[in-house]
Amino acid sequence: MNFERFAWWLFWFSFGLxxxxxxxxxxxLFITSTSVELAFILGLxxxxxxxxxxxxxxxxxxxxxxxxxxxxxxxxEHKDKIKENVNKRFIPLEQIEKFSFATLISIALKDLDYxxxxxxxxxxxxxxxxxxxxxxxxxxxxxxxxxxxxxWGATITTFFVWGLEQLAKVSFTEFLNLNLSEENK
Amino acid sequence: xxRVILFFIxxxxxxxxxxxxxxYITYNKTIETVGKIPASPIxxxxxxxxxxxxxxxxxxxxxxxxxxxVSQSFVFKPGKESKExxxxxENIPVNIPLIPLGITAVALKLKKGTEELxxxxxxxxxxxxxxxLSKDVYSIAHRFEYGIKKNSPSNKK
Numbered sequence: 320m321n322f323e324r325f326a327w328w329l330f331w332f333s334f335g336l337x338x339x340x341x342x343x344x345x346x347x348l349f350i351t352s353t354s355v356e357l358a359f360i361l362g363l364x365x366x367x368x369x370x371x372x373x374x375x376x377x378x379x380x381x382x383x384x385x386x387x388x389x390x391x392x393x394x395x396e397h398k399d400k401i402k403e404n405v406n407k408r409f410i411p412l413e414q415i416e417k418f419s420f421a422t423l424i425s426i427a428l429k430d431l432d433y434x435x436x437x438x439x440x441x442x443x444x445x446x447x448x449x450x451x452x453x454x455x456x457x458x459x460x461x462x463x464x465x466x467x468x469x470x471w472g473a474t475i476t477t478f479f480v481w482g483l484e485q486l487a488k489v490s491f492t493e494f495l496n497l498n499l500s501e502e503n504k
Numbered sequence: 505x506x507r508v509i510l511f512f513i514x515x516x517x518x519x520x521x522x523x524x525x526x527x528y529i530t531y532n533k534t535i536e537t538v539g540k541i542p543a544s545p546i547x548x549x550x551x552x553x554x555x556x557x558x559x560x561x562x563x564x565x566x567x568x569x570x571x572x573x574v575s576q577s578f579v580f581k582p583g584k585e586s587k588e589x590x591x592x593x594e595n596i597p598v599n600i601p602l603i604p605l606g607i608t609a610v611a612l613k614l615k616k617g618t619e620e621l622x623x624x625x626x627x628x629x630x631x632x633x634x635x636x637l638s639k640d641v642y643s644i645a646h647r648f649e650y651g652i653k654k655n656s657p658s659n660k661k
Contacts, residue, residue: 355532359525464532471525478521482514489510 358465362472370438370476376431377483379404380424384490393420393501401427419501424491435484442477445470535568542635543567545602550648552621558611559627559648565602569636573600576612576631583624583650602633623651 352360367374379400387397401423402415415423449470452463549562559578565571576596602608612629614621621627627648632641 353533353536355536356529359529467528471521471528474521475525478517482510482517485505485510485514486507489505489507493506 355464355468358468359472362469363475364472365469366442366473366476369441370480372434373431373438373480374476374483376404376427376434377480377487380427381483381487381490384424384487384494387420387499388490388494388497391497391499393499398423404430421491421495424494428487428491431484435480438480439477442473445473539568541567542637543569543571544642545571545633545644547644547646548607550646552648552650553611556611556613558613559629561610561612561629561631561646563602563608563610565604565606565608568604570604571602571636572634573598573602573610574632574634574641576610576629578612578614578630579628580614581626581628583622583626621650625650 348356349360383397383400387393398420401420404427405415405418405423418426445466449466451457452466455463457463543566545563545565547561548564550559552559563573575598596613598610600608600610602610610631612627627650629646629648631644631646633644634641
């Protein structure tokens with residue numbers, strides 16, 4: 320027991336140290352960054368804020384499905400988690416209780432579509448502006464290289480959004496292929 | 505699509521995005537750094553144009569700022585075959601901008617009425633240029649020997 324406590328203490332200490340070093344490094348990076356890197360970081364942060372709902376939505380669904388697939392059964396806690404997501408819609412609670420796990424997940428995936436389309440349209444607008452600036456179609460445009468930095472920052476977030484969305488959908492297909500039965504259906 | 509295929513596609517896209525981001529940041533940093541270096545032009549090629557009676561220099565400006573050729577002077581040294589017997593010195597004021605990161609051809613017009621260059625004639629050209637960041641005048645001295653190839657081993661001895 321004593322050794323275990325010591326190991327935990329060591330773990331938290333090193334974890335805190337790593338976080339501290341990370342913050343220190345990020346601060347140094349932010350202070351010493353050139354204007355181009357600053358544009359990149361700002362684009363990354365702002366697009367992360369915009370895609371926040373999508374990232375957490377698809378991430379939680381993929382995580383939940385991964386749990387269900389690895390356990391090979393649908394537990395009550397899994398259903399409760401997805402109910403929280405769907406509850407925010409204007410569906411009566413009694414009706415939600417009747418839905419199966421797969422239905423709840425497809426409703427949650429559908430709900431995220433609005434955010435996904437909004438995010439992708441803003442991103443496409445940014446792509447068009449970047450291409451115009453890159454090929455000097457906006458005239459002598461001084462801000463061109465900064466817009467490109469914002470574009471690269473947003474591209475990373477878009478990649479995460481796309482990857483998590485695909486992962487959630489692939490997991491959903493795999494879950495459907497398992498043909499799991501629910502107890503209280 | 506299953507998870508394995510998704511993993512490979514995702515990795516490939518991640519590699520390409522990383523390449524793009526790295527290239528973008530590196531390119532802009534390099535351009536910024538090179539822009540701060542005061543460049544000195546070099547003459548990459550020179551030849552004699554018989555019709556125009558001029559020696560033409562190809563200037564390479566390695567910097568990101570345009571340089572300005574203010575004047576050029578030359579010293580003419582006759583070779584064995586030439587009929588001209590004396591040195592000639594001339595200074596011609598010009599105003600030629602050298603484009604950044606590119607090659608500009610500058611013609612050094614020889615005096616009208618003088619004979620064509622013969623084998624073995626030597627022209628020592630001095631080109632004066634200014635840099636936009638300073639008020640000084642810098643110079644390049646270039647030795648042009650007509651008829652004999654440059655860098656040939658027999659020429660050095």
